[in-house]
Amino acid sequence: MFQRIDEFHDWWNQQQQAHPFHVTPAPLDQLTGWSADQDTGVIRHRSGRFFSVEGLEVSTDHGFVEEWSQPIIDQPESGILGILVKRVRGVPYFLMQAKAEPGNVNVIQLSPTVQATKSNYSRVHQGKSVPYLEHFLAPRRGRILSDVLQSEQGAWFLHKRNRNMIIEIDEDVDALDGFCWLSREQLSELFAVDNLVNMDSRTVLAGYPLPGTSAGTHNDTASLLSWFTEAKSRYRLDRRRIPLNAVKKWIWSPDGIRHEDDKYFSVIGVDVVAGNREVAGWSQPLLAPKHRGLVALLVRRVDGQLQVLMRALTQAGTLDVVEIGPTVQCAPGNHADTEPQPAFLDHVLTAPKERLLFDTVHSEEGGRFYHAENRYVVVDTGDQLPDDVGHDFTWMTLPQLAELARYSNHVNVEARNVLACLIFQPSER
The missing domain is CATH 3.90.79.40 (EvaA sugar 2,3-dehydratase subunit)
Structure with missing residues (x-):
């Protein structure tokens, strides 16, 4: 636990230097372990797990546009986003980790204690186990402060949900390499720093109880x-799945899939070399907003x-x-x-x-x-x-x-x- 916030920033700089993480663009049709269906263009992993990139046709009477089609990420399995909390002399501390992701603008961001898809914590990739996972799987120890299936970005995911959990524990739990305990006050300061507290941390912490208030009548x-x-x-x-190669106004190229007006987002491929993840390297598609x-x-x-x-x-x-x-x-x-x-x-x-x-x-x-x-x-x-x-x-x-x-x-x-x-x-x- 850090006595001063500058101690955290020193630790944070060490984490950024200690774990090399390299992301390079790659053609969508040359991603190791991924392939596009010859008939539909749908992009899937060879395991059939993780996620796929598909086509969706949409019709609605709510919003500026009544009909359109687009690529969308389909990830039907729910992952776990979980944060451990422990009180020290009445002050809540949150166990957070420095986690690298291929799409992060600065590679490493402050993430929940556990941030893992079901494919990851089931070890489909045959990599290392997920630290602290046992605290979020039944039977578990500790007091549940929040446990709810929450949606994710509806513009880019189809029906995607993750289990958001906050578990308060009484036992002593050491912070492993890459993890740290932060007080509520310290997290408050870090929320005001650009691109530091990642999305998964924020959505989980939205479930932390508001002290001393009631919800109204x-x-x-x-x-x-x-x-x-x-x-x-x-x-x-109304939504209808369609072949990815049938989405209207979207253009395929060696660099990926983009909208003809050069708006919204594109679908690109990347190769990743990681120093502190469950596997040392992989390839995958990513959605890149314009x-x-x-x-x-x-x-x-x-x-x-x-x-x-x-x-x-x-x-x-x-x-x-x-x-x-x-x-x-x-x-x-x-x-x-x-x-x-x-x-x-x-x-x-x-x-x-x-x-x-x-x-x-x-x-x-x-x-x-x-x-x-x-x-x-x-x-x-x-x-x-x-x-x-x-x-x-x-x-x-x-x-x-x-x-x-x-x-x-x-x-x-x-x-x-x-x-x-x-x-x-x-x-x-």
Whole structure:
């Protein structure tokens, strides 16, 4: 355990230097262990596990575009994202690891205690076992603070979910090489550092209980659930799997698959040489976004209590018709020459600096996405916005959002990530 945050940064620099990790681009049709089906173009691993890249045709009456087709990652198995917590003299400490992923902009980021797909912890790759896994598999020791199947990026994954777990233990557990115990206060500081706390850590920590607060009255929460159910009932979302080589407006080349307008994302291949992973090297496809994204919450204070503006959001791979998303979730670069613009985007982009309660660039999941970044922003709107902001939006308190995030497929991964940023802000404890 670190007494001062600069001790962590010294340790972090040592981790970056101690574990070589090299990622080089590779043609999709030359990835070791992967192949594209001759008839459909679908990209699969020879084991039939891990994930595949397939084609999806989408039709919906919710959003700017009614019909489109796209490549999408299909990973039907659920992995485990788990964090161990231990109290020392009443202070919670979190066991985190320095983990390298092929898509990370800076290779190593601060990850959960356990971050593993079922294929990985079942050792399909015939590599080393996953440290600390026994704490997250039944029968387990410790107190469960959070355990829920949570969705991941609906724009890029089809029905993808991972098991998010926080387990509090009383026993002494040593930090192995590459792992460290961090206090809540130390994590709060690290949340404000660009590209340090990874997506998997953020989505798990969104389930950490808010101290000293309640979610509001039953009727308040019931009204929010009714709003959510009404949104799911109001809209239509139809999906159909299609051959990957049949997606419209997408172009295959030796470098990968890209959209004809050079927007959204591309599918690329990489070769990886790793120094501290379960296997020493591998190849895989990655999805590479074209532009940096924006994930923003507009907030206000009513009677001294923080309220956040959430929206009902439909995406291609969402398990149900909608999930609860942040006020703004988009890649502004994809909308530079389009009308209409996403709702409230101008409120975020023109917000004066003194209104920004949080503003940090964080990476998305580096195991499937290449250099995927979002700017996470929380904007205090003062009294600029009314109570009624349209049927796709609703105000709720931070405890209410945290309560809804404890249930599967209610709050999307981007909203959970910005929730974690708020939970671990000193001013919101």
